[in-house]
Amino acid sequence: MKSQDELKKEAGYRAADLVEDGMTVGLGTGSTVRYLLDALGERIKKDGVHFIGVPTSKRTADYGRELGMEIKSLDDVDQIDITIDGADEVDPDLNGIKGGGGAQTWEKLVATNSKTCAWIVDESKVVDQLGKFPLPVEVLAYGHKQLVKRMADLGYRPEVRLVDGQPFETDEGNIIIDLHLDQIDDPYALADKLSNMTGVVEHGLFLDMTQTVVIGGQDGTKLMNK
Numbered sequence: 001m002k003s004q005d006e007l008k009k010e011a012g013y014r015a016a017d018l019v020e021d022g023m024t025v026g027l028g029t030g031s032t033v034r035y036l037l038d039a040l041g042e043r044i045k046k047d048g049v050h051f052i053g054v055p056t057s058k059r060t061a062d063y064g065r066e067l068g069m070e071i072k073s074l075d076d077v078d079q080i081d082i083t084i085d086g087a088d089e090v091d092p093d094l095n096g097i098k099g100g101g102g103a104q105t106w107e108k109l110v111a112t113n114s115k116t117c118a119w120i121v122d123e124s125k126v127v128d129q130l131g132k133f134p135l136p137v138e139v140l141a142y143g144h145k146q147l148v149k150r151m152a153d154l155g156y157r158p159e160v161r162l163v164d165g166q167p168f169e170t171d172e173g174n175i176i177i178d179l180h181l182d183q184i185d186d187p188y189a190l191a192d193k194l195s196n197m198t199g200v201v202e203h204g205l206f207l208d209m210t211q212t213v214v215i216g217g218q219d220g221t222k223l224m225n226k
């Protein structure tokens, strides 16, 4: 039986084939994406493939540069051909939860400016209904305690994400509130509600944003297409 990490690696390496010479590529964030970056780094060295990488976090930018990639900010490119990113949960409609690594704001910005998107996941992330994975919401630090109270009143079971006892800080200097919802019956209604809450920067519901999911599984790597 392969480990979750091996399945992530297989998905990441398979998705590297989606990148063609000359493309501008949105580069996601997380442990699965790290394997994608490794695979792309190998293609750069072995085949001389050249592409422009648009990172969704400082971590990805740093690692991409280390591997010899040309890295540009979203503001310095005209368009992105494909974005490849990880996900925390994916449902049968290819809607998903992202932000386990706290990078969902840049991830959504890069994704919405891409011609096409692909997610790379191991099979444990494929679910019938979204919501078991706590939904990450990036919020401004100022006033976040009031926001936590409002979210609690709405029954969202919010929890400020901590690292070593201190609030986790995003690349934009914001805070993440994880919502322990267990199940999300209407992701579109919830997305609207969260987007309209003052203080919310971006939530981790990614709806109608990806066309392909590359799934690393025990029986091999499979593709789900919209």
Ligand SMILES: O=C(CO)[C@H](O)[C@H](O)COP(=O)(O)O
Pocket (backbone or CB within 6 Å): 028, 029, 030, 031, 032, 033, 085, 086, 087, 088, 097, 098, 099, 100, 101, 102, 103, 104, 107
């Ligand atoms: O959304 C993300 C980061 O904000 C990641 O893509 C998501 O959390 C999956 O991460 P991993 O590949 O490490 O399981």
